[in-house]
Amino acid sequence: MSLSQKIKRYNKDFEYSYTLGVYPTIELLLHQPDKVEAMFFHSKGIKNQGIQKIKALCNEIGIEPMENDRMVDKLADRGNTYAIGIFQKFGTQLDQEENHLVLVHPSSMGNLGTIMRTMLGFGQNNLTLIEPAADAFDPKTIRSSMGGIFQLKVQTFAKFTDYWGSYRHHVIYPLMTNGSTSLPDVIFKKPYALVFGGEKSGLPDDFLQYGTSVRIPTSEAIDSLNLAQSVGISLYHSWIINN
Numbered sequence: 001m002s003l004s005q006k007i008k009r010y011n012k013d014f015e016y017s018y019t020l021g022v023y024p025t026i027e028l029l030l031h032q033p034d035k036v037e038a039m040f041f042h043s044k045g046i047k048n049q050g051i052q053k054i055k056a057l058c059n060e061i062g063i064e065p066m067e068n069d070r071m072v073d074k075l076a077d078r079g080n081t082y083a084i085g086i087f088q089k090f091g092t093q094l095d096q097e098e099n100h101l102v103l104v105h106p107s108s109m110g111n112l113g114t115i116m117r118t119m120l121g122f123g124q125n126n127l128t129l130i131e132p133a134a135d136a137f138d139p140k141t142i143r144s145s146m147g148g149i150f151q152l153k154v155q156t157f158a159k160f161t162d163y164w165g166s167y168r169h170h171v172i173y174p175l176m177t178n179g180s181t182s183l184p185d186v187i188f189k190k191p192y193a194l195v196f197g198g199e200k201s202g203l204p205d206d207f208l209q210y211g212t213s214v215r216i217p218t219s220e221a222i223d224s225l226n227l228a229q230s231v232g233i234s235l236y237h238s239w240i241i242n243n
Contacts, residue, residue, distance in 0.1 A: 007038075007086060009075060010139050017137040018086045019147065020076055022050030025085040027147025029057040038086040039065040042072040045082025054083055077140070089137050092153040094126040099191050100170060101235070102128040104160055105198035106227065109134045113144020114228045120148050122232075122239040128163050128193075129156045160195075164210070167193065172211030175234055176203050177224055179215030186214055188238050196234075199227045 010017060016037060019025040022045070028036060039058050045051045046067075058065045072084055094100055101124055106112050112134045119127065127136075135141060136154050157163040164172070171192040175183075195210070197203035202224065207213065216225060216233055225233070 007071065007075070012135050012138070014089075016086055016088055017142070018075060018084050018139055020078070020081050020084060020139045020143045022048060022054065022083045024142050024145070024147030024150075025054055025083040026050060026057065027150045028085045028087055029054065029061070031147075031150040032087060032090065033057075033061045035087040035090055036061065036063055036085055037088060039063050040068045040071045040084045040086075041065055042069050042082045043067055044069075048082055051082060054085075075139075092155060094128065094153050094155050094167065096167070096169075097191055098126050099124060099188075099238070100126045100128055100167065100193040101231070102130065102160070102163060102193050102195040103133065103198075103227075103231075104130040104195065104203060105132055106134050106196075107132075107198055107200070108227070109138050109141040110144045111199060111226070111228045112136065113141045113146075113148070115231050116141075116145035116152055117148040118228070118232045118235060120151055122235040123243070124235060124239075125152055127152050127154045129154065130160050130163065131156060131158050160207075163193075174203050174207040174210055174213045175216065175230060176207060176213050177215060178205075178208075179213035180208075181212055181214050183214050183216050183234060183237055186212065186237075187241060190242070192238075194231075194234055194238065196227060196231055 019028050041051050055065050072081055075084055142149055171189045173192055174195040
């Protein structure tokens, strides 16, 4: 059986996943080249400069990119997908001395991918997911992150207390609508962990017992911000005051 016959549309239980599109595929090749299993491109993208870069990067790591329109069309969720990289999923542990971002039960793969890319923009590289959570390796998440996942360390825990027990020296800052301290007044003490709840209900009041709870001040016209927006604002603030 050929490789193309073995590869199926993504399932969370698979040991592999794949990138959808030129840019995330380039990020895979640049940052996780040892995890690459195969590379496919579509004949429609043959003149695309990104495809030429993919071919050059594949040559460096000894992978032969294959033109396979049928495979790309089978896996792609959009008609303008020109490249797909197949890779083995990888596990990582967080850096003990670096700051962390903790997402408790995030459900949107689009938000998760956006957050991954935002993290890189503001100097954060360590992400914790508390289950149940959106799948970090789903191709939709990877595409939303523009391949940002390949520069991150991502660790998953069944419960927040499991994370807290593993990284007890991190100062916890839960972001909550009823947080005790306004974000502009917070000076984050390193190493710290910014903790956010899911899209539907945020963090429960139980999290008021951890560290210093923080609220993002907004006008009375809304009751809360989107998760990705809240994370972006908080990461920007923490980045500015620490640089």
